[in-house]
Amino acid sequence: MAARLVAGVDSSTQTCKVVVCDAATGAVVRHGRATHPDGTEVHPEHWWRALHRAIDDAGGLEDVAAIGIAGQQHGMVCLDEEGEVVRDALLWNDTRSAQAAEDLVADLGGPQAWADAVGSVPVASFTVTKLRWLAEHEPAAATRVAAVCLPHDYLSWRLRGSHDIAQLRTDRGDASGTGYWSPADGVYRDDLLRLALGRTPLLPRVLTPQSAIGTTSRGALISAGTGDNMAAALGLAMVPGDVTVSLGTSGTAFASTPVPSADPSGAIAGFADATGAFLPLVCTLNAARVMDAAAHLLAVDHRRLSELAMSAPPGAGGLVMVPYLSGERTPNLPNTTGALHGLTDATMTPAHLARAAVEGMLCGLADAVDALGKGGASNERIILIGGAARSAAVTAIAPALFECPVVLPESAEYVAIGAARQAAWALDGGNRPPDWETRRRVLAPERSDAAVRQRYAEAQPHTLARLSVAPKS
Numbered sequence: 001m002a003a004r005l006v007a008g009v010d011s012s013t014q015t016c017k018v019v020v021c022d023a024a025t026g027a028v029v030r031h032g033r034a035t036h037p038d039g040t041e042v043h044p045e046h047w048w049r050a051l052h053r054a055i056d057d058a059g060g061l062e063d064v065a066a067i068g069i070a071g072q073q074h075g076m077v078c079l080d081e082e083g084e085v086v087r088d089a090l091l092w093n094d095t096r097s098a099q100a101a102e103d104l105v106a107d108l109g110g111p112q113a114w115a116d117a118v119g120s121v122p123v124a125s126f127t128v129t130k131l132r133w134l135a136e137h138e139p140a141a142a143t144r145v146a147a148v149c150l151p152h153d154y155l156s157w158r159l160r161g162s163h164d165i166a167q168l169r170t171d172r173g174d175a176s177g178t179g180y181w182s183p184a185d186g187v188y189r190d191d192l193l194r195l196a197l198g199r200t201p202l203l204p205r206v207l208t209p210q211s212a213i214g215t216t217s218r219g220a221l222i223s224a225g226t227g228d229n230m231a232a233a234l235g236l237a238m239v240p241g242d243v244t245v246s247l248g249t250s251g252t253a254f255a256s257t258p259v260p261s262a263d264p265s266g267a268i269a270g271f272a273d274a275t276g277a278f279l280p281l282v283c284t285l286n287a288a289r290v291m292d293a294a295a296h297l298l299a300v301d302h303r304r305l306s307e308l309a310m311s312a313p314p315g316a317g318g319l320v321m322v323p324y325l326s327g328e329r330t331p332n333l334p335n336t337t338g339a340l341h342g343l344t345d346a347t348m349t350p351a352h353l354a355r356a357a358v359e360g361m362l363c364g365l366a367d368a369v370d371a372l373g374k375g376g377a378s379n380e381r382i383i384l385i386g387g388a389a390r391s392a393a394v395t396a397i398a399p400a401l402f403e404c405p406v407v408l409p410e411s412a413e414y415v416a417i418g419a420a421r422q423a424a425w426a427l428d429g430g431n432r433p434p435d436w437e438t439r440r441r442v443l444a445p446e447r448s449d450a451a452v453r454q455r456y457a458e459a460q461p462h463t464l465a466r467l468s469v470a471p472k473s
């Protein structure tokens with residue numbers, strides 16, 4: 001008998017990826033991908049078209065029994081009464097709502113009040129701050145908003161063939177990134193929406209992890225879907241003691257915990273996961289694209305960038321890159337810029353610069369892992385995934401910087417695999433997701449790069465603001 005197949009989608013910032021897996025074992029039988037447009041505001045129609053191109057690239061879905069969609073978190077998708085998109089979606093990495101975030105935090109009575117309410121202190125990434133920005137800067141558009149949903153909610157809804165906004169559905173994981181849904185209590189906080197938008201639009205109904213939202217026109221079950229980080233956690237079958245570090249467009253460090261977190265410092269976002277548990281997460285805006293920018297600057301490909309980085313000594317002879325190319329989210333410095341410190345006759349070379357780029361990116365993530373640890377998440381090992389984890393230099397340097405064993409799962413799209421595993425779970429209807437095996441390689445630290453992190457810590461506070469927010473004369 002032919003294996004039963006399920007599909008998983010990762011509609012992430014730069015790319016849409018589709019995997020088709022054996023529902024029983026999780027083995028990937030085929031896959032496809034399509035790119036998204038650049039920029040921090042995107043019309044959701046682009047994601048819908050990319051989804052179809054990626055499905056075609058993966059050989060279609062005719063033989064698939066169920067599909068799950070995971071998507072970049074937080075993106076504000078506004079729909080009118082007819083289900084039409086009101087304006088381009090503002091993405092998680094769009095920082096224009098930084099002031100709105102500060103105002104919202106003050107309006108509710110400070111960071112502790114937000115941590116108590118929704119487990120997170122909102123920064124510009126959170127949907128709630130984007131709604132406040134919309135109400136203040138585009139009041140005509142804000143008035144047209146009848147429903148607000150997230151990228152994965154929108155794609156699942158369209159895949160089901162819906163036009164009715166009352167049919168929008170989401171899951172706990174993605175809902176927890178809005179800033180108006182409480183992971184601890186499992187309810188929307190209408191009061192916070194009113195604080196942002198002045199009223200409560202229609203919101204997707206939040207489904208339990210193994211639910212289905214309906215079927216495609218060809219009868220494949222559509223599972224609840226989730227945010228991309230929650231799907232990665234599901235794809236990797238994380239256990240207590242695991243911290244995953246994902247080096248995609250965003251850099252994220254997250255753990256799986258049985259209890260919700262509520263960090264008033266704002267470093268840890270207290271998300272829910274896609275299994276009914278919780279996913280404390282620290283996110284940076286600067287990960288794989290730092291590698292892209294360094295390669296571009298040096299006019300080399302990723303392979304050569306990696307060779308260059310490996311040819312320079314640990315610490316790059318004192319050259320430090322603070323990699324805030326997109327501003328930064330953790331620490332919360334939306335208007336900052338990056339910096340290079342420690343230039344000398346000896347360090348101003350392509351090799352030193354390549355090494356400083358890899359180390360700077362990883363130091364930001366090592367700080368993120370430390371922040372998770374302060375919040376109570378023990379890290380016995382780091383699981384490294386995402387596009388930049390394909391770099392040999394990144395995987396070679398990571399164990400010494402994280403000072404702990406680094407697990408490299410075999411190269412695969414774990415967000416899409418997690419979404420496929422969720423689809424298999426919805427198909428089964430059991431209490432637990434199906435057991436899928438992942439092959440892994442473990443790299444033990446052979447030295448400690450504590451001195452590299454120390455020098456990064458000295459350099460990190462010394463950055464300039466963006467010119468567009470130049471000081472008033």
Ligand SMILES: Nc1ncnc2c1ncn2[C@@H]1O[C@H](COP(=O)(O)OP(=O)(O)O)[C@@H](O)[C@H]1O
Nearest residue numbers: 012014015248249288291302386387388390391
């Ligand atoms: N060998 C490599 N070394 C460093 N970066 C890489 C490598 N291969 C891909 N990347 C980068 O990884 C990023 C894509 O990673 P991915 O995890 O798919 O991101 P996202 O899910 O945010 O779209 C791109 O910026 C890409 O250029």
Ligand SMILES: O=C(CO)[C@@H](O)[C@H](O)COP(=O)(O)O
Nearest residue numbers: 012013072073092248249250
């Ligand atoms: O904002 C967050 C997490 O809070 C990001 O992790 C986004 O979910 C985008 O993910 P990638 O496209 O980088 O995978």
